[in-house]
Amino acid sequence: MSSTASPPFRLLNxxxxxxxxxxxxxxxxxxxxxxxxxxxxxxxLLGVPRTFLGAIACIAAGFILVFWALARILVAxxxxxxxxxxxxx
Numbered sequence: 001m002s003s004t005a006s007p008p009f010r011l012l013n014x015x016x017x018x019x020x021x022x023x024x025x026x027x028x029x030x031x032x033x034x035x036x037x038x039x040x041x042x043x044x045l046l047g048v049p050r051t052f053l054g055a056i057a058c059i060a061a062g063f064i065l066v067f068w069a070l071a072r073i074l075v076a077x078x079x080x081x082x083x084x085x086x087x088x089x
Contacts, residue, residue: 029059
């Protein structure tokens with residue numbers, strides 16, 4: 001008997017892994033900025049950020065990076081789902 005099933009798509013590819021790492025980097029920026037705002041002194045990574053404005057900038061950059069990465073992850077997952085649907089049609 002021959003199988004008509006096609007090989008499965010790999011969901012975790014290099015671009016998706018990069019977006020996940022960018023998301024984690026954004027979360028790290030948010031944590032760094034937040035820890036500086038809460039304690040008044042930097043806790044991690046050799047004193048980064050050093051100032052109040054640096055902490056605000058870290059938080060803002062972190063949120064921008066997280067939202068960008070989330071959007072790219074959703075686009076990658078949607079295109080993967082579309083390819084899977086076309087494959088099964």
